[in-house]
Amino acid sequence: MAGTEYVAMIGVVALIAAAIVTVSVPEQEMRGLQSAVCRVLHPVEGGTSCATEEEAGGGEGGEGGGDGGGGGEPVDPANDPFQPAKCLLAEDQTKDTVVIQILFINISHEEQVKVQQWSDGTVTLERVSTTAGGVKMEISAGIPGLKDWGGSAKLSGSWMRGSGSGGQWLFNGNKSDNPQADLEANLADAKKFTEYLKAQEKCNNRPAGPRASEMGLICGYWANKEKPDIPPEEAPDVDITKTTTEISGAVSFGGKVRKDGPIGTGTSAKDLGKGSLEALSGKMSKEVVVMRINDGPDAGKITFIYTFEMKGTAGAGGQATGSRMQQVAVTYDAAAYDQEDKDGLPHHPQKLKITSSQESGGGGGVKGSAGANAGPVTIDIGGGGGEYESTLHTEVAEVKLDNDTDSATVEDWLRGNGEFPADGDLPSPSSAAEPLGPDATDIDRLLHEKAQLQRLEYKVNTDWWNASLGIGFGVSVGQFSLGFKLFNIEVNHEHKSQVITGDPTYATGPLSGGARPWVEFTNCTKTTPITT
Numbered sequence: 001m002a003g004t005e006y007v008a009m010i011g012v013v014a015l016i017a018a019a020i021v022t023v024s025v026p027e028q029e030m031r032g033l034q035s036a037v038c039r040v041l042h043p044v045e046g047g048t049s050c051a052t053e054e055e056a057g058g059g060e061g062g063e064g065g066g067d068g069g070g071g072g073e074p075v076d077p078a079n080d081p082f083q084p085a086k087c088l089l090a091e092d093q094t095k096d097t098v099v100i101q102i103l104f105i106n107i108s109h110e111e112q113v114k115v116q117q118w119s120d121g122t123v124t125l126e127r128v129s130t131t132a133g134g135v136k137m138e139i140s141a142g143i144p145g146l147k148d149w150g151g152s153a154k155l156s157g158s159w160m161r162g163s164g165s166g167g168q169w170l171f172n173g174n175k176s177d178n179p180q181a182d183l184e185a186n187l188a189d190a191k192k193f194t195e196y197l198k199a200q201e202k203c204n205n206r207p208a209g210p211r212a213s214e215m216g217l218i219c220g221y222w223a224n225k226e227k228p229d230i231p232p233e234e235a236p237d238v239d240i241t242k243t244t245t246e247i248s249g250a251v252s253f254g255g256k257v258r259k260d261g262p263i264g265t266g267t268s269a270k271d272l273g274k275g276s277l278e279a280l281s282g283k284m285s286k287e288v289v290v291m292r293i294n295d296g297p298d299a300g301k302i303t304f305i306y307t308f309e310m311k312g313t314a315g316a317g318g319q320a321t322g323s324r325m326q327q328v329a330v331t332y333d334a335a336a337y338d339q340e341d342k343d344g345l346p347h348h349p350q351k352l353k354i355t356s357s358q359e360s361g362g363g364g365g366v367k368g369s370a371g372a373n374a375g376p377v378t379i380d381i382g383g384g385g386g387e388y389e390s391t392l393h394t395e396v397a398e399v400k401l402d403n404d405t406d407s408a409t410v411e412d413w414l415r416g417n418g419e420f421p422a423d424g425d426l427p428s429p430s431s432a433a434e435p436l437g438p439d440a441t442d443i444d445r446l447l448h449e450k451a452q453l454q455r456l457e458y459k460v461n462t463d464w465w466n467a468s469l470g471i472g473f474g475v476s477v478g479q480f481s482l483g484f485k486l487f488n489i490e491v492n493h494e495h496k497s498q499v500i501t502g503d504p505t506y507a508t509g510p511l512s513g514g515a516r517p518w519v520e521f522t523n524c525t526k527t528t529p530i531t532t
Contacts, residue, residue: 087524121182132162173230361390385465435514
C-alpha cells in the first residue's frame with residue numbers, strides 16, 4: 001500500500017478530521033491547524049520553531065510599543081480609556097462528564113466548578129450542571145498493512161443540544177486601597193463558601209428515614225457554619241442553552257490474542273481479543289451557547305457565544321498536545337432581538353467580544369483499551385490518565401456598540417459570516433493593533449479605532465483520567481475490519497489550573513502613524529495571583 005494511503009487513514013487525527021469528512025477549513029484556521037499540529041509533533045522550548053511567517057516577523061506592533069512611524073504624546077495608562085479595567089489572573093477548574101451512547105443516541109451530563117481570581121481583587125465561583133442529548137456516529141477500521149502492529153483508526157461525529165443550570169457568586173466584600181489584600185481575603189471567603197456548598201449537598205442527599213427531617217436540620221445547621229463572614233453576591237439568574245457539533249478521530253496500535261485451530265483440520269486462527277494504546281487523536285468542535293439574563297443590572301440581555309476549537313495529542317506514553325480556539329460573543333437586548341427575529345428584521349448588537357487562544361505543551365499520560373470477542377460482538381474496556389503542562393497565549397478584543405453605525409457594522413459582518421461566525425477568517429486582536437491597510441473592512445476599522453485589546457500568557461497544569469465500557473459489532477471484509485458501537489458509557493474527569501505569567505499588555509489608542517502600541521497592562525500587573 002502506498003504511503004499516501006496511510007496518510008489518508010491516519011489523517012482522521014492530528015486535527016485533520018475536517019478534510020476527511022469534506023468540511024472546508026478557512027485559510028486562517030488552516031494556519032492555526034498547521035501551527036497546532038507542528039507543536040504537537042515537534043515541541044521545542046518556547047515553540048518558536050513552529051511560528052507562522054506573521055509570528056516570526058514580529059509584525060504585531062511590538063511588545064511595549066513603537067509608534068508605528070508616527071508621533072503622538074505618551075499615554076498615561078491610568079487614564080487611558082483603551083485599558084481594560086481588569087484581567088483574569090488565575091483559574092482553577094474541575095470538570096466531570098458522563099456520556100452514555102445507545103446505538104446512535106448520545107446522552108451526556110457535565111458538572112463544572114470554576115474559581116477565578118481577578119486583578120481588581122475580586123473572586124468569582126461558578127458551578128454549572130449541563131445535560132444534553134443528541135446523536136453520534138462512530139466507526140472504527142483496521143489499517144491494512146499495519147495489522148502486525150494492531151493498527152486501527154476511529155472516526156466519530158456528534159451533534160448535541162442541551163440546557164444548563166447552576167449559579168455564580170461574586171466575592172467582593174473585602175474592599176480597600178490594597179487590591180492584593182482584598183484578593184487574599186476574597187479568595188479565602190470563596191474557599192469557605194465552596195466547603196459550605198459541599199456540606200449542603202451532602203445534607204440534600206441524605207437518605208430518607210424516620211428522623212430524616214430532624215437530621216436534615218442538624219446537618220444544615222453545621223453546613224451553615226462553613227459560610228464565610230461576608231456573604232458573596234449571587235450573580236444574576238441566567239437561562240443557558242448549548243449546542244455542540246464535534247468531529248474526532250484516533251489512531252491506536254496494539255496486539256491481538258488468538259487461538260490457533262486444531263492441527264490438521266485446516267481451521268484458521270480465531271481472534272479472542274485485543275489490547276491497544278492510543279498514539280494519535282484529534283478533535284474539531286463547534287459550540288453555540290445562548291445566555292438569557294433574567295435579573296440584575298444586565299437583566300433583559302441575551303448573549304450568543306460561538307466557539308470553534310481544534311485540539312490534538314500525540315504519543316502513547318509521554319504525550320504532546322496542541323490546540324487553537326476562536327470565540328465570538330455578541331450581546332443584544334433580548335426583547336428587541338426576539339421581535340426582530342419574529343419580523344425578519346436585522347438585529348442591533350450592543351457589544352462584540354472576540355477571543356483567540358493557542359495552547360501547546362506536553363507531559364506524561366496514556367490512554368488505551370482492551371477487548372474480548374464473542375463472534376461479531378466485541379466488549380471493550382478503556383481508560384487512561386495523565387498530567388501535562390502547557391503554555392496558553394490568549395488575545396481579546398472587546399468593543400461596546402453605542403451607536404447605530406457601529407451596531408450595523410457588526411450585524412453586517414455577522415450576517416456575512418453565516419450562522420457560525422467563529423470558524424471564519426476572524427480579525428485577530430493583534431492585527432487590530434496594526435495600521436490599517438488599503439484592504440481594511442468596516443469591521444477592521446471598528447476594532448482598530450474603538451476596541452479594547454489585550455494579550456495575556458498563562459502557565460497551565462492539567463491532570464485527567466477517563467474510563468469506558470463498550471459493546472460493539474464488527475465485521476471483516478478482506479484486509480479490512482470495520483466496527484461500530486451498540487452501547488458505550490464513558491466517564492471523564494479533568495482538573496485544570498492556569499496562572500498568568502510573562503508581561504500582560506494592552507494596546508493604546510491609534511497614534512498618528514496608525515499603529516496602536518502595546519504597553520504594560522497596569523490594571524493587570526498591580527495584583528499577583530495566589531497559588532498556594
